[in-house]
Structures are given as C-alpha cells and as structure tokens.
Amino acid sequence: MISKSYSKNRTSCRVTFKVPKGLEAQSVALLGDFNEWEADAHPLTNRKDGSWSTTVSIKAANEYRFRYLVDGETWINDEGVDELVPNRFGGQDGLLEL
Numbered sequence: 001m002i003s004k005s006y007s008k009n010r011t012s013c014r015v016t017f018k019v020p021k022g023l024e025a026q027s028v029a030l031l032g033d034f035n036e037w038e039a040d041a042h043p044l045t046n047r048k049d050g051s052w053s054t055t056v057s058i059k060a061a062n063e064y065r066f067r068y069l070v071d072g073e074t075w076i077n078d079e080g081v082d083e084l085v086p087n088r089f090g091g092q093d094g095l096l097e098l
Helices: none
Strands: 002-006 012-019 028-032 052-059 063-070 074-076 083-086 092-097
Touching: 012 063, 028 052
Parallel strands: none
Antiparallel strands: 002 012, 012 052, 028 063, 063 074, 063 092, 083 092
16 A cells, blocks of 8 residues: 655655555565665564555655565565556566656
C-alpha cells in the first residue's frame, strides 16, 4: 500500500510504503530509482501489527520504478502501485507516479 503527501509547492512528496501483515520475513528493503537501487538506503520497519513500512521524501513530477527486497533475496511488488512495467530481468517493477 502506498500513500502520498505532497509539499505545499508540490516539488516533493512524502511517500509511505507499507507491506501488509502476513509477510514472513526477517528484513524488507525498498529499492528504486529514487535511491539508486541500494538495499541499505531504505529498510522497512516491522510494525507491531505485523506490517512493514517506511516513509521517504521524493522529488515530485517524476516517475520512479521500485520493488521490495525480502531477506536480501526475494523481490516483491507493492499491490498499490500506479502501474506494473516490465524490467530488463524478465520481471516487473512497480511504477510510482508523482
């Protein structure tokens, strides 16, 4: 699930990324164009309700590809993406439109 909150001048957006409870994982990381696909840049926090989330400020008026990396080996997409687009590895990336 994704929620967006734009700045008053709409040049940036605080985006909260949330993976619903039920995911059996030790770690979840957010990787995308906005963080150079770095696994250490945006780890998600495991919440008391069993969900995982993080909030990131991102420059608006752009599109960004992203995915979640679970336990450093399994890629998953967010169910609330604006669109799924093919990637060069034969899978799909989520597309975030700001």
